[in-house]
Amino acid sequence: MANKRQEKRFVPLSKPQIVQEDIDIVTKVLESGRLSIGPYTELFEKAIAEYVGVKYVAAVSSGTSALHLILKALNFGKGDLLIVPSFTFVASANVALYEYGSVTFVDIDPITMNMDIEHFKTIVEENFNKFRRIFLMAVDVFGHPLDWDKINIFAEKYDVTVVEDSCEALGSEYKGKKVGTFGVAGAFAFYPNKQITTGEGGVVVTNNEKIYKMSVSLRNQGRGESQGWLSHDYVGYNYRIDEMSAALGWSQMQRLDEIIEKRAKVAERYKALLKDLPLELPVVMDYVTKMSWFVYVVRLPQGTPSAVRDTLIRKLEDEGVQCRNYFAPVHLQKPYRELGWKEGMLPVTEDISQRTIAIPFYTDMEQEDQEYVAEKLRIVLETLLK
Known part of the structure; x- marks a missing residue:
């Protein structure tokens, strides 16, 4: 890495890869006049189903919508318990x-920042006779798969219903099998910082016909099969994906493996550029046969106060390097504090959350920008960690 002062530049935290084919297909939809409930929704669903290896896919308006519909289709409600990591996006809970x-x-x-499986087992055993049913919202955080063999053997023993939140992990594989397929149903999301984007959007993926049919009905105001457009069997939602978004998603699915490969190269470059800095870098476990990188999150040394992390982010922003803390613990958000959660209840989550920094990461990131990020990190860290 060059030691000479680099000219100041702006490096965004994320940036979607939009190519001419994407623009052309969205323009084609606009020109067609059919902007909702059209052929590209079905094409997009088929592309996801074939890629992931599931029977059924229901495209919806967001990853949050997908997770909600899965729980709704499973009749989750009063008397049921959802176990979920606090180190995730708030929608998971x-x-x-x-x-x-x-x-x-x-x-x-x-190490992985995924769910602590031993703690999960303890929670299940402590609550086994206290609730009607126990559910697990299993999050493949930052694209890294969970250790699914350990989870599913235990979940089956205690009749825990597993829903896989793979919203950040499209394309990742655990022992050769795509994530999103290890629970009764899974969800992917396509916000602009994801591997592929639809602008806003998500999908339910499942081999369970009932979950699929309920998701299709509920996303469209609860309309029943083969009924008129104003006939409704359920109290549903407007969770449909629009045709422009579906067409964009379908176009991007045509090059998903190429996108994943490019993101892996960006991650490898960061690993080399940052290896000598006082940071904990992401670790990919040996059971991961394919890592689909979502973000690149580094951690300051253990014991570093969150105020130092916040100062680091501020100083990097001043140098044009856009960064964010990733994640803030969900259990310490106001709605969950009101349910009784407080500091000290999840020590590992709380420790790691105050040390994390997501640095710029996206598919077409140039090496020069990564070198700039690494150099600015080095300079600011030397000042803050004296």
């Missing part, structure tokens, strides 16, 4: 509260 179910949080593994 919120969808349980939509249906008036109970939520409890599981701590995380300090």
Whole structure:
């Protein structure tokens, strides 16, 4: 890395890859005049189903919508418990509260930042006779798959219903099998910082016909099969994806493997550029046969106060390097504090959350920008960690 002062530049936290084929297909939809409930929704669903290896896919308006519909289709509600990591996006937990179910949080593994499986087992054993049913919202955080063999053997023993939140992990594989397929149903999301984007959008993926049919009905105001457009069997939602978004998603699916490969190269460059800095870098476990990188999150040394992390982010922003803390613990957000959660209840989550920094990461990131990020990190860290 060059030691000479680099000219100041702006490096965004994320940036979607939009190519001419994407623009052309969206323009084609606009020109067709059919902007909702059209052929590209079906094409997009088929592309996801074939890629992931499932029978059924229902495209919806967001990953949150997908998770909500899965719980709704499973009749999750009062008397049920959802176990979910606090180190995730808030929607992973919120969808349980939509249906008036109970939520409890599981701590995380300090290496992968995925759910601590031993803590999960303890929670299940402690609550086994206290609830009608127990559900697990299993999050493949930052694209890294969970250790699914360990989870599913235990879940089956205790009749835990597993829903896979793979919203950040499209394309990742655990022992050769695509994520999103290890629970009764899974969800992917396509916000602009994801591997592929639809602008806003998500999908339910499942081999369970009932979940699929309920998701299709509920996303479209609860309309029944083969009924008129104003006939409704259920109290549903407007969770449909529009045709422009579906067409964009279908176009991007045509090059998903190429996108994943490019993102892996960006991650490898960061690993080399940052290896000598006082940071904990992401670790990919040996059971991961394909890692689909979502973000690149580094951690300051253990014991570093969150105020140092916040100062680091501020100083990097001043140098044009856009960064964010990733994630803030869900259990310490106001709605969950009001349910009794407080500091000290999930020590690993709380420790790691105050040390994390998501640095710029996207598919077409140039090496020069990565070198700029690494150099600015080095300079600011030398000042802050004296």
